Amino acid sequence: MVKAKKFVLRKHPEGLPKSTDFKLVEEELPPLKENEVLTEAVFLSVDPYMRAYMSTLSLDTTMIGSQVAKIIESRNPKYPVGKYIVGQFGWRTHTITDGASAAGSGPLIVLPDLGDLPLSLGLGVLGMPGNTAYFGFLEICLPKVGETVVVSGAAGAVGSHVGQIAKIKGCKVIGIAGTDEKGKWLTKELGFDHFINYKTQNVGEELKKVAPEGVHCYFDNVGGEISITVMNQMKMYGRVAVCGAISSYNEKETPKVTSPFRPIIFQQLKVEGLYVTRWNDRWMEGINQNLQWIKQGKLKYHETVTEGFQNIFNAFVDMMNGGNTGKAIVKV
Numbered sequence: 535m536v537k538a539k540k541f542v543l544r545k546h547p548e549g550l551p552k553s554t555d556f557k558l559v560e561e562e563l564p565p566l567k568e569n570e571v572l573t574e575a576v577f578l579s580v581d582p583y584m585r586a587y588m589s590t591l592s593l594d595t596t597m598i599g600s601q602v603a604k605i606i607e608s609r610n611p612k613y614p615v616g617k618y619i620v621g622q623f624g625w626r627t628h629t630i631t632d633g634a635s636a637a638g639s640g641p642l643i644v645l646p647d648l649g650d651l652p653l654s655l656g657l658g659v660l661g662m663p664g665n666t667a668y669f670g671f672l673e674i675c676l677p678k679v680g681e682t683v684v685v686s687g688a689a690g691a692v693g694s695h696v697g698q699i700a701k702i703k704g705c706k707v708i709g710i711a712g713t714d715e716k717g718k719w720l721t722k723e724l725g726f727d728h729f730i731n732y733k734t735q736n737v738g739e740e741l742k743k744v745a746p747e748g749v750h751c752y753f754d755n756v757g758g759e760i761s762i763t764v765m766n767q768m769k770m771y772g773r774v775a776v777c778g779a780i781s782s783y784n785e786k787e788t789p790k791v792t793s794p795f796r797p798i799i800f801q802q803l804k805v806e807g808l809y810v811t812r813w814n815d816r817w818m819e820g821i822n823q824n825l826q827w828i829k830q831g832k833l834k835y836h837e838t839v840t841e842g843f844q845n846i847f848n849a850f851v852d853m854m855n856g857g858n859t860g861k862a863i864v865k866v
């Protein structure tokens with residue numbers, strides 16, 4: 535008999551979540567039925583969407599999230615023992631699944647052979663955030679050689695990846711993030727052309743200095759005033775990919791921000807929201823392209839790893855507070 539540990543939602547958080555909003559419980563798992571497999575979590579992902587979805591979850595349900603898990607028992611020939619899969623199993627150590635429980639998060643993936651690369655990449659650059667960057671940027675921003683691209687949330691999982699694809703496509707890239715260390719990583723390691731620290735600099739003034747030509751594409755991970763400021767400096771027919779709005783996820787009330795309609799109308803911007811599951815039917819195309827770019831040395835990644843399943847809440851809050859560079863991961 536296997537005992538799973540899991541975090542359930544005890545209270546809907548107000549503002550930044552507190553550890554007391556969650557409860558660690560144990561659950562005895564039954565024997566497997568035909569077609570089912572038993573998995574053991576190896577790496578868990580902490581992502582901003584978790585905060586946005588928390589308020590919609592019923593109390594006492596397992597906190598949502600994806601993980602890389604090892605199949606440790608199987609009654610399903612499609613999922614043999616020893617293979618690693620990426621599944622939307624939540625904040626839990628052990629899971630029984632029949633393979634059909636990948637709700638909301640892209641298909642249940644048996645990880646391809648990653649060679650020397652860490653399996654945790656299946657939650658980042660070779661997983662949902664990587665595909666968000668790949669499809670969201672290329673399909674919505676439609677970048678062209680020589681164009682100027684701005685990325686907010688630039689040092690995170692999605693943003694750091696978008697900026698590098700923009701460089702691969704021959705663009706000038708400006709990243710906006712919250713610390714100078716992140717800025718150094720973006721410009722010195724990843725090849726971003728410029729960095730703006732939104733906490734210590736005036737984004738509008740700095741942007742005028744580094745992109746006097748105007749911005750062709752904006753990949754928006756944060757929303758709020760940063761995004762309005764960037765949109766006000768966009769070129770005619772600029773393209774905006776609205777990927778996330780982390781600046782508002784902890785807010786109780788929908789924040790009041792400056793209206794974006796002036797630049798949208800006068801600059802005739804194309805503003806499009808995206809949800810990466812739109813490209814579920816092309817999922818492996820994104821994974822394979824990103825893997826190829828890593829092997830070619832064109833795409834770099836960084837992970838901020840927290841050790842211990844019991845520390846997943848701390849890892850989540852740390853990520854929401856900007857403690858991560860690249861992808862935030864928990865190693866069980």
Ligand SMILES: NC(=O)C1=CN([C@@H]2O[C@H](COP(=O)(O)OP(=O)(O)OC[C@H]3O[C@@H](n4cnc5c(N)ncnc54)[C@H](OP(=O)(O)O)[C@@H]3O)[C@@H](O)[C@H]2O)C=CC1
Nearest residue numbers: 582690691692711712755756778779780781808809810856
């Ligand atoms: N639409 C879709 O399908 C998907 C959307 N997303 C969205 O993409 C965005 C990035 O996700 P992901 O790469 O996983 O997360 P990140 O790895 O970027 O981590 C979150 C980062 O957000 C930054 N941040 C926190 N608060 C604020 C704020 N008030 N203003 C500006 N930046 C802030 C912090 O960096 P800093 O130090 O710079 O403040 C933090 O490190 C999120 O909005 C997420 O919801 C992600 C995946 C799929």
Ligand SMILES: CCCCCC(=O)/C=C/[C@H]1[C@H](O)CC(=O)[C@@H]1CCCCCCC(=O)O
Nearest residue numbers: 582583586598637638639662778809810811
């Ligand atoms: C206002 C909220 C915006 C959130 C944007 C975001 O980060 C979306 C991320 C999703 C991505 O498109 C695919 C995912 O895996 C993320 C959401 C997954 C939610 C699964 C919920 C399913 C469940 O209830 O178990």
